[in-house]
Structures are given as structure tokens and as C-alpha cells.
Amino acid sequence: MRVLVLAAVSFITFRWVLIPIRTEGSSMLPTYTPDRLHFVNRLAYGAGGPGRGDVVAIQMAGPHVLYVKRVVGLPGERVAIAGGEVQINGTTLTEPYVRHRRPWDVAEVTLGPREYFVIGDNRGMSAGDHDFGRVQVNRILGRVVF
């Protein structure tokens, strides 16, 4: 009986609440290194959307392949990248988690009411090799924890 309950609770928890993920790639270095186990808390944003600086999991066609990115721009804000520095409404964003920067330049965009701007911590790579940009809130699966 206890085993059944434990199995049911584990199934529900790791399927719908705290999803285990294995990181791949270098776009979140140095914060997240490849081949490490982390979890996505799907209940993190039940009462409100992500905050600036949150590391979130973003789903593609479904929950099995995800982007892991950091939120830098919130709905309604103007976001640009100039010389590798993220600008929010014209002000440079302080990002202590970024170690290396290349001089990326991205023209200013204004985020929609349900859009966030996400980007990886590794700005030392070429911008062309790094997936980043605007994402609709409904694609954000949850917050990456542990």
C-alpha cells in the first residue's frame, strides 16, 4: 500500500510539478554546465509571471525538449543589446552572472503584454550561435531550481 502511494505521489510530482531535466549545450555557462541534473518547478508562476533574473524552462513542441534561459525583459519593456550590454528602457542592466561578453548588438524591441525577453548567460559565444529573444508567457513551463 505504501509503495503504491509512494509510486503515485512520485509519478505526479515528477510528471507535473517538479520536472527533472538534463542540461545540454553551453549557452547558460557558467551558471549551468552541460550534463547536469536540474528540476523545473511548474508551480513557480501560479500567482504571477516570471521576474527579471529568473532562469526559466521554455517549451518547444512539448515538455521533453526545453530551452533554459534567463529572463531579462518583462512585458511592456523596451529591450536592446548594445556592445554586449542589455538595455532595459534605455538603462543598462546589471548582470553579475555574465562572465564574458562579446559586443553583441540587437535593435530595440518593445515586448508585448504577454512577452518576456530571454537570453543565456554565456555572452562569450557568437550571437549567431546563441538562441535568445522574445517568448510568449504560455511557453514558459516553470522556473529552473536546484
Place this chain on the structure above:
Amino acid sequence: MRRNAVIVLTVVTLAIAGWYLLVPGGGSANVRARLHALSDMINSSTVDGLGPEARAAQLGAFFTDDVDVDLGGGAAPIRGRETLIGMAGRLQPRTAAFRLQFEDVTITMAPGDAAADVHLTAEIIRRSITTGDESLDAREFTLGMRLVGGEWQIARVTAVDTLK
């Protein structure tokens, strides 16, 4: 008595959840199998020793004559099966060490079950020839598929920009 009821309820709940998660609907099972066959064929292409003509014939069977491929990112659309096969043939020598798999496949059957819309993530795991290290690329796609002569074929491939 109450304990037995809880056990039965738990088992039934898990069985229903398992069925829901693991067993595709009957109408979409053939589409799913066809996509699986496509990835198997592409993945075996590095080891089965088939020549370019046999490979082209195999690959062509998965696409309609008028297939339309839009990979986005400013790339010119690819129109027609012959063009697609020609491009694939030219790419093959440079991409020998890779494995393709489809994840999160959602299939929506059209009325009459002769067409289907598919939404999936394509994962490409590349293996470095020099170091043996693997790297993963993933891209989201929508596909339009049609039943032609009893076989499901891909009529449209559109890349989806997850991040814009």
C-alpha cells in the same frame, strides 16, 4: 475494505494515466509510425551502405511531389521533392555522424483521416568525428501530412521560431 478500495483506486488511476500518456489514438498511430520510420531511415543512412540513388528513392517516398519546406531564418523555401532530395544528397557527406529523433509529437487528424497536422520537436544529436563528444540541437516544426496511395507523406514542413 477501505484499504482495498484505495489500492484499487490507485491502480486504476495509474493505469488510466499510463494509457493516456503512452498509447496514441488509433487515427494518428499510422502517422506516428511513418515519422518513426523516417527518422529510422535517416539514422541508418550512415551505416547501411546504400548508394545515393537508393537513398534518394527511400527518402522520396516520405514526401509528396509538391512538398514545401520553409526552414525560416531567411533561408529560401525548398519547393518540390526532387529539389529536396537533391539538397539532402549534397548535405549528407558533411552530416554523417548524427542521430535524428522526434519528440513531443502532437498529431491532429483532419476530417476523413486523409490529412494530418503534426507539431513536433526535432532533435539532432551530432557526434564529433574527432573527439566523439555529442552535442544536441533542437528545432520546433509543424508538418502537414497527406495520405497518398495508402502511405502517409509529408506535404509541408515549417520551422517554428520558439524565440523570436
